[in-house]
Each structure stands twice: as structure tokens, then as C-alpha cells.
Amino acid sequence: MRTLIVTEFITLDGVIDSPGSGSHPRAGWTFKDVPFVEEAYEIKGREQLEAGAMLMGRVSYEEFAPVWPTMEEEFAEYNAMPKYVVSSTLTDPEWNNTQVLRSLDDVAKLKQTEGGNIIVHGSATLAQGLAAAGLVDRYHLLVFPILLGDGKRLFGGGDPYTRLDLVEHEAYSNGVTKAVFNVVQ
Template structure:
């Protein structure tokens, strides 16, 4: 089974919305304007790009990334080549860009579960808060790669679902704190029988 990894920038109070400045959000750009840059904190981003074999996105994240990432050949060269899967009930093939590698539309979380059963390596989820909640609630997430920033944002989309579901045990497999206060935390989702 292919591992499904959610990767996110997150504020200390759990907000993942608008870290780079998108959507005119009140605190947009908080990863760059509120915290000093430390290149070491982003090492995991290069590793993710090297190890991922597919990208999985929700519709809104696809629409935000697809006009930008194909042009960012230095930063996202490997991502540009990877197969992409977009979970959406409304997108059509006509809505997809033609310069960002092969893209498949999935219509449900059940289709994501079937994708996980195919041959291949890690499937990486960037952004995609609504999709991330659905994947977590369905028990499809295997790992979280988190860069937690020392900032409190209050309002905004949260990384984790607020659904009333059974507890999910996480196992910390990697952790590092950086001089700018950012913390890297990698958690594996414990199998249900371990909880």
C-alpha cells in the first residue's frame, strides 16, 4: 500500500491557511513576514520532493498551485513531472492545465483509497485542508510532515478536522527545532490496533 503523507506549514494554534500570502487572508504570508527565514528548516521540503511519486490535491489547492508551480522550475522541478490527482466533484478535464504533467480527477475519498492500493511510492498532499480532513476522518493518512511556526493566528483553516471521531494515535519519528523557533515534526499514524 502506498503511504499517504500530509505535509503542511502550521501555526502553533493549528492554522494552515495562507502561509505564502494567497487568497487575501488577513494574516496572509505569515511564514515569511512573522518568522525569520532559516534554510535548514526547509530541508524536509527537498526530501519530500525527492521521495514523492505523486501529488494529491483538493480542487482549491489545485487551482491555486497549477498556474504557478509549472513556472517555478528551480523550486518545483520534480513536482512538475509527477502524476497529479485532484479530488473534486466539480472539476472537468477542461479545467486542468496542460503544462503540469499528467493529472487525473478523482471524485471521492473512496477513489483515493483505491489509489493507495496501486503500485508506487509515497503520495504527498500539499495544502488541501478540506481534503486533508476527509482523508484523516477516513483513516487514509499514514504520516504528517509538519513545520510548526511560532505564531498564533486565531482565525483560519485548521490542519486537523474537528469531527467527533475515534482518537488517532501518532508516533513521533523525527523532530528538530530551529533557531527561528520553527519546529519540524514528523508523525506516523499508528495502526488502529495499536491505539
């Protein structure tokens, strides 16, 4: 069985909306508002190397697909690996090696296949749905010392009770903290 990992840039108040770009009024908060410290992003490179597939929602797909393929040096592994989009409306994905899944049941079937980790970037609605369906195995969080107040959140008000086990953590000089949690099944 494959491990499904939700990885997020997240504010201290739980917002994951528009960390690099997007429609949030403070879009780009990861790089505009917090000094860059290279070692804080080590986990991102590790995720690419360890992942066997990427899973995303339609909105994240529409944001990533025009940009990531042009950034071959930064995202070579992601561009080459299988990508899956959970969507009821997307019909013909153009990003290399991308397949559409129609439901969380399809995601559950994907988890049963052979291969490396399945990594979920962004996709707040999808991440909440995956958590509610009991499909998330691990969270990789880079927590930024920012309060945005509003925006898409990783954890919604209706999330089921979930116990997490902290398996890796580190704090960096810019105030960002890394927290890796396994979901206790």
C-alpha cells in the same frame, strides 16, 4: 501499498490557511513573520525527491497550477510526477500529468497501486476528509511560532481519535519546529 503523507506549514494554534499567499488577512505568514532559516525547509526537498505522486483538493490545485509549473527549478519533481485532484467539479485540469479523482474511495484505490509516497500539500478540507476516512499514514509538520486565531485548520472539531508516533523532530533558530508523525493504525 503507498504511504499517504499530509505535509503542512502550521501555526502553533493549528491554522494552515494561506502560509505563502491566499485570502487570509495574514497571508504569507511563513515568510513575512518568521525569519528564513534554510535548514528548516530541508524536509520539503526530501518530500519532493521521495514522492511518487501529489494529491490535492480543487482549491489548492487552483492555487498551485498557475504558479508551480513556472517554477521549474524549485518544483521540478512535482511538475513531472503524477498529480491527482479530488474534486466533484473540476473537469479538465491543465497542469501537466494531472488526473481528477471523484471521491475518497478513488484515493483509497490509488493508495493500493505501486509507486512512491503520495504527498498532500495544503488542502485543509481534503486532509480532514482523508484523516476521517483513515487514509493518512504520516504527517510532516513545520510548526511556526505564530498564533493566527482563525483560518483553515488541519485538525477540525470532528476528527476521529488518532494516536500518533513521533518519528522525527528538530527545532530551528527561528522558532520553527519540525515534527514527523506516523499514524498508529
